[in-house]
Amino acid sequence: xxxxxxxxxxxxxxxxxxxxxxxxxxxxxxxxxxxxxxxxxxxxxxxxxxxxxxxxxxxxxxxxxxxxxxxxxxxxxxxxxxxxxxxxxxxxxxxxxxxxxxxxxxxxxxxxxxxxxxxxxxxxxxxxxxxxxxxxxxxxxxxxxxxxxxxxxxxxxxxxxxxxxxxxxxxxxxxxxxxxxxxxxxxxxxxxxxxxxxxxxxxxxxxxxxxxxxxxxxxxxxxxxxxxxxxxxxxxxxxxxxxxxxxxxxxxxxxxxxxxxxxxxxxxxxxxxxxxxxxxxxxxxxxxxxxxxxxxxxxxxxxxxxxxxxxxxxxxxxxxxxxxxxxxxxxxxxxxxxxxxxxxxxxxxxxxxxxxxxxxxxxxxxxxxxxxxxxxxxxxxxxxxxxxxxxxxxxxxxxxxxxxxxxxxxxxxxxxxxxxxxxxxxxxxxxxxxxxxxxxxxxxxxxxxxxxxxxxxxxxxxxxxxxxxxxxxxxxxxxxxxxxxxxxxxxxxxxxxxxxxxxxxxxxxxxxxxxxxxxxxxxxxxxxxxxxxxxxxxxxxxxxxxxxxxxxxxxxxxxxxxxxxxxxxxxxxxxxxxxxxxxxxxxxxxxxxxxxxxxxxxxxxxxxxxxxxxxxxxxxxxxxxxxxxxxxxxxxxxxxxxxxxxxxxxxxxxxxxxxxxxxxxxxxxxxxxxxxxxxxxxxxxxxxxxxxxxxxxxxxxxxxxxxxxxxxxxxxxxxxxxxxxxxxxxxxxxxxxxxxxxxxxxxxxxxxxxxxxxxxxxxxxxxxxxxxxxxxxxxxxxxxxxxxxxxxxxxxxxxxx
Numbered sequence: 015x016x017x018x019x020x021x022x023x024x025x026x027x028x029x030x031x032x033x034x035x036x037x038x039x040x041x042x043x044x045x046x047x048x049x050x051x052x053x054x055x056x057x058x059x060x061x062x063x064x065x066x067x068x069x070x071x072x073x074x075x076x077x078x079x080x081x082x083x084x085x086x087x088x089x090x091x092x093x094x095x096x097x098x099x100x101x102x103x104x105x106x107x108x109x110x111x112x113x114x115x116x117x118x119x120x121x122x123x124x125x126x127x128x129x130x131x132x133x134x135x136x137x138x139x140x141x142x143x144x145x146x147x148x149x150x151x152x153x154x155x156x157x158x159x160x161x162x163x164x165x166x167x168x169x170x171x172x173x174x175x176x177x178x179x180x181x182x183x184x185x186x187x188x189x190x191x192x193x194x195x196x197x198x199x200x201x202x203x204x205x206x207x208x209x210x211x212x213x214x215x216x217x218x219x220x221x222x223x224x225x226x227x228x229x230x231x232x233x234x235x236x237x238x239x240x241x242x243x244x245x246x247x248x249x250x251x252x253x254x255x256x257x258x259x260x261x262x263x264x265x266x267x268x269x270x271x272x273x274x275x276x277x278x279x280x281x282x283x284x285x286x287x288x289x290x291x292x293x294x295x296x297x298x299x300x301x302x303x304x305x306x307x308x309x310x311x312x313x314x315x316x317x318x319x320x321x322x323x324x325x326x327x328x329x330x331x332x333x334x335x336x337x338x339x340x341x342x343x344x345x346x347x348x349x350x351x352x353x354x355x356x357x358x359x360x361x362x363x364x365x366x367x368x369x370x371x372x373x374x375x376x377x378x379x380x381x382x383x384x385x386x387x388x389x390x391x392x393x394x395x396x397x398x399x400x401x402x403x404x405x406x407x408x409x410x411x412x413x414x415x416x417x418x419x420x421x422x423x424x425x426x427x428x429x430x431x432x433x434x435x436x437x438x439x440x441x442x443x444x445x446x447x448x449x450x451x452x453x454x455x456x457x458x459x460x461x462x463x464x465x466x467x468x469x470x471x472x473x474x475x476x477x478x479x480x481x482x483x484x485x486x487x488x489x490x491x492x493x494x495x496x497x498x499x500x501x502x503x504x505x506x507x508x509x510x511x512x513x514x515x516x517x518x519x520x521x522x523x524x525x526x527x528x529x530x531x532x533x534x535x536x537x538x539x540x541x542x543x544x545x546x547x548x549x550x551x552x553x554x555x556x557x558x559x560x561x562x563x564x565x566x567x568x569x570x571x572x573x574x575x576x577x578x579x580x581x582x583x584x585x586x587x588x589x590x591x592x593x594x595x596x597x598x599x600x601x602x603x604x605x606x607x608x609x610x611x612x613x614x615x616x617x618x619x620x621x622x623x624x625x626x627x628x629x630x631x632x633x634x635x636x637x638x639x640x641x642x643x644x645x646x647x648x649x650x651x652x653x654x655x656x657x658x659x660x661x662x663x664x665x666x667x668x669x670x671x672x673x674x675x676x677x678x679x680x681x682x683x684x685x686x687x688x689x690x691x692x693x694x695x696x697x698x699x700x701x702x703x704x705x706x707x708x709x710x711x712x713x714x715x716x717x718x719x720x721x722x723x724x725x726x727x728x729x730x731x732x733x734x735x736x737x738x739x740x741x742x743x744x745x746x747x748x749x750x751x752x753x754x755x756x757x758x759x760x761x762x763x764x765x766x767x768x769x770x771x772x773x774x775x776x777x778x779x780x781x782x783x784x785x786x787x788x789x790x791x792x793x794x795x796x797x798x799x800x801x802x803x804x805x806x807x808x809x810x811x812x813x814x815x
Contacts (some may be wrong), residue, residue, distance in 0.1 A: 022659075025082035026208075029075040033204030034197060036071030039064060040111060041179050041196040061111045068111075069104035071311050072203060074546035076103065076139060079207035080146055083215055087146040100136030105129045107292055110173055114180040124173070132169035133543070136162060137208040147215060156491055157213035164209055164234050168202045171241030171575070174201055178244075195244040198237050205234045229322055254634050260570075277371035281355075283364060285309050285326045294371060297351075302344040313338065322353075327366045329355040345507040350375045391465040393443055394450035402464035402472055408523035409474075410517060418479035424513040424531035426452070427495070428669050430469035433506060444501050456494040457487065472531070481548070488512045488546035496544060509544035511535050518521070520549045563613055566602065567622050575601050578633055579800035580651070583771060583793045592791060593650040594686065596634040597800045598626065616658075623656045628668070635672060637803050638682050646807060652684040652714060657691040661698070666705045673711075686737070700731065707732040729766060736763045740774025743794070747779045760789050 043064045076099050080087070113119065113127040144151065175195045208230055278293030279287050287305045290298070298305045303313055313320040318339055318759040336354045343349050355369040389401035397405070409420060427449060434442035446469065453463050453471060462474035476488060495510040513535025530549040538547040555669035570576055580594040600608040617623040634651050642648050658666060673680055685706065691699055703713050716736035719742055738759050745752040756772075763770045772784050775794030784792060798806075 022082040022084060025078045029078035029082070029207070030105070030201065030204045032071045032074035032078070034200035035689055036068045036075065036107070037196050037200030037203060039068045039071060040107060040114075040176060041199065043067065044111070044115065044180065047362040057115065061115065065104055065108040068107040069100060072107065073099045075204050076142070076207045079204075080143060080211055081264070081292060083211060085147050085150050085215065088148060095146060098138050102134055106134045109134075110176055113173060114177045120175075124170075128166065128169045128173050129175065132162075132166045135206055136165055136210065137165050139207050140214070143211055143214055151214050151217060152216045154213055164238070165206050167238045168206060168234060169243075171238045172202055174198045175244055195241070198240050198244070202237045202241060205230060205237065209234065209516040212699035231429060246362060246460065250769055269711075274370070275374070279305070279310070279369045279371060281310070281326070281367045281369065283330065283366050284313070284582045285330065285367075295747050297349070297371060300343050300345075300349060301341055313341070325353070325355065326367070329369075330364065332357050332359070332364055339635040348375070349373060350378045365381055372489060383805065394447055394465050396450055396471075397462065397464040399464065399466045402462070402466070402474070403524055403528070405462060405474060406527065410522070410524050410527065419517065421475040421479060421514060421516045422527060422531050423473040423475065423491065423530070424515070424535040425471040425473065425534055425545075426511045426535050426539065426622075427469040427471075428509040428511055428539070430508060433508070437504065437786075441501070441504070445508075446497040448499065448501050448506075449495075452494050454501065455490065456490045472528075484514055484516070485546070488514055492544060492546055511543045513538060513549065514546060515549045520551075521579070560616065562605070563602075563608065563616055564620060567600075567613060567617060567620065570600055570602075571625055575603070576626065576629060577601055577802075578630065578637065579802060580637075580806040581800040582791060582798050582806065583652075583791055584797045585790055586785055586792055587790050591649055593652060595652045595654075595686070595793065595800075596630060597654075598630050618656055618658055621658065624659050624662060627655060627659050631669065632672060635676050635678050635683060639676050639678055640803075641807070648679070648682050649683045650712070651653065651681050652686050652715065654686045655691075657688070660687060660691050660702065661695060666702055667707075669706070669711065670709060681712070682736075684712045684714060686714045686716040689718065703732045707734075714769075719755060719771075728762070728768075733768065735769040735771060737771045737773050737791075737793075740794070743772050743774045743780060743784075744776070747777070747783055753783075756789075757787055760787050 044060070057079050073096075077096065099783050109127055109131050113123070116123075174650055176199070190597045212230060274291060274293060277297045278291045280289040282288050286307060286309055288307075290305060294305070301313070305313075311319055311326065314322050317610060321337060322339065325335050328335045334354070334356045336352060339353060341349045341351055347500045350373070352372045353369050354372070355367050357364050357367040358368060388396060389404075391398045406422070410642060430442070430445065433445060446465070450463070450465065450471070451471075453473070457463060457473060462476075464472045464474075466472055473487075473491075475484065491512055492510050495508050498505045498507045500506070511534065513531045515521060515527050515531035515534060517527055520530045533548045534549040537550070537553065538545050541547065577599045579597050579599055581597060582591045583593040583595065584590070585592050598610065600610075600613050602608050614623070619624055631653050634653050638648060638651050655665075662668075669683075669685075672678075687699075687703075706713055712734040713732065714737055715731075715733050716737045717739040719739045736759060738756055742752045742756045742759075746756050747753075760770050769791065770789045771791045771793055771795050772780075772789050775781060775792040777785070777796060777798045780794075781792065781796060784790075
């Protein structure tokens, strides 16, 4: 017999520690695994790994306890003992982890799982004891029954506390009793193999202490009681928190319900209104309805009732939905309501719906006002440019299905600007308002009148009409403004110029039709105003050519349609060429050679001038470089720079980059600007010119004398040359004023230390007079017209006057 107090304490201590370790793994392991490897492993694999780790710890405990009693074991069975213990512990641990992970369970599931775990442990513990100590067994039926009952209680307690710990962790409830619960669970699980061993081996107490063998059972009883008490505390703590949360949620809901600025209605599963907040009650009073106990759809009729029925059918199927309804109020007004409905689901069952009814009547009115302002002129109340163009585009669209014949008038009020400047904008607004009224009076109601802006109006004349009818309407407009009319205390005298365009004869689309009507109106103005003109395609041929040029100009650089010609600058004293001016020509594939006066203004208007001048700069510099490589003495080549190009922030960097790339001497490049370039951002222009001068690039002022700027700023400009405009040179020998201006410019330039070049020299007399005035540098047809680079070199000799 082995006395109970002579058991191996080391083995028992290690067994207890192993039981505690296993308890820690199954208690805290799921949360740790979920945070570390939740994204890599699914829950089933996590549970299997935890079961392996826990089973290893519990197996150590179940193996060490039998060894602690000091009885010899059957060594031939020990290998099976280890395997059987591991398998049994794995099954019991896996079931415990599986059950604790269930989102919810009933009592039957709890009892079944507890019995499975308990009897799994009892079976492998008793089986191991029977085979390991088969020669020393003692049949103690009362202790075996007591052990089975105690193990069942332990399994009930451990499984319950394990489940409660899992629930606490899911809800972030950290209780100080979690660790004691884990400790008692480990101690209880350690006690199971102890009880199984004590109940079948002859371990007798010494002497009179005949009931000392009951100590393990008493200890396990107290541990089980503690394990039962801790989950009760957990449940109470969690219940208190859940109750508090429910109260807060209910209060939040009631605040949302009672204090919502919109009406809130509650419906049952049949669509009947069961309750509503104060705002909804006020809306019901405005509508004159008793809503409680009523189906909302019964308050509507016709199409809106069908829409409401479909809306609530959608919601009662579990989907949220919104609908806009127009409801009639008691006072005869219409209330527009945006109804947003949400299903109410309790325990996966739809029990009703909530609807938020927002009165959007004012928002709809504001939206209509905004739309009216967006499409109507605020001053006259007439449709504005956008509205008129939309109507025109609708009528001209091929898919409109409307009668494809109509006419439009483009009306401009002559002399309105003078009145506006004389009497002020406020009075001008009153004149425009009165003019709109006069147009309404003289035109049929079927016509659509719009204000395009300023003093311009358009009229849309529907249906097909012959020229005489349209003439009568246009003449009526001209006649209406031919007589003075009263605006306040002032008598106003205006006249109207009217352009007429017809669809589809004068344009296939809205933009073309408006442009042609506008063109006809300007023709009427050019012919003396106070009249009307039909669009004339022949007269507008130049405009068509302008359109072709505009469309093709952008592609001129890419399609290699530009050419450079060079006109020499001559020193009349020696006849030497002192430089060239590079001029661009456009070789259009259809129109032939297009002169700069035609396409340069268009390029400036469209912004294409910048890439054109980039091309001119590069090719002029390349030509100078080529002449140098061919051994031809180099002279500066001048390139014209437009105001638009000069305003570019990177113009200086681009020019420097070009001459650096080509390794060109900067002194061989000259830039020519006009006086108009100084009219905008003068500080920016001076800064750019100063940088160019410092880089060795000279700048000339072209067409000098034709601008509107003061001459006083010349002394501050970093330029090196003035070019007298050809308009003065042309009449210098015949007109005393032109000669006086030329003399003044030459004298002023000499005082400022600037070089002078006379442009447009065409006669021997002009050369002689310029020599007399000591202006020795000239440029013009007298010496050479602009020629190609090859001709410029062939003609480069000595010219003498």
